[in-house]
Amino acid sequence: MGGLAVQALSSVERGYDLLAPDFDHTPFRTPDGFLRATRxxxxxxxxxxxxxDLCCGTGAGLDVTAALCRRSVTGVDVSAGML
Known part of the structure; x- marks a missing residue:
């Protein structure tokens, strides 16, 4: 991956790490209507x-996914703070 792409990804990761503690109370949270429609x-x-669940963030979609799965659900996100 080129240097500029790595820098951009690092910037995104840092931004989400900073938002993480309050993310579920921001306008960026996944809307409940979207989660219901997905389900x-x-x-x-x-x-x-x-x-x-790729790019799972704080895990808003994990309950939806878990309800549809027999065994397990795994969430992955580039931001450790969001997990």
């Missing part, structure tokens, strides 16, 4: 064995 859209396709 309703995926439900007919499941249940699934396992789930993976």
């Amino acid at each position: 309703d859209g995926l439900a007919p396709l499941g249940p699934f064995e396992d789930g993976l």
Whole structure:
């Protein structure tokens, strides 16, 4: 990965790390309506064995994913502060 891309990713990571403590109380939080629509859209396709939530942030979508999975759900995010 080029130096500029690494710098940009580092800047994004740092920004989310700074927002993390209050993220769920900001306008950037995943709206409940979006989470319900995701659940309703995926439900007919499941249940699934396992789930993976990429860029999971504070985990707003993990409950939705867990309800659709039989075994486990894993959340991954570039920002350690968000986890």
